[in-house]
């Protein structure tokens with residue numbers, strides 16, 4: 442069960458616990474967990490790139 446709490450930041454690739462994400466972005470029926478304001482800015486700047494990255498995971 443605990444496994445579901447681990448996710449990956451699509452911007453920096455860092456694994457983290459969902460509870461510890463800096464921000465969660467809901468987009469296209471997916472959730473993106475970002476670790477810091479910098480990753481959030483990067484994600485918002487070029488979200489398509491990171492969305493594709495996640496889907497290929």
Ligand SMILES: [Zn+2]
Nearest residue numbers: 450453476480
């Ligand atoms: Zn990050």
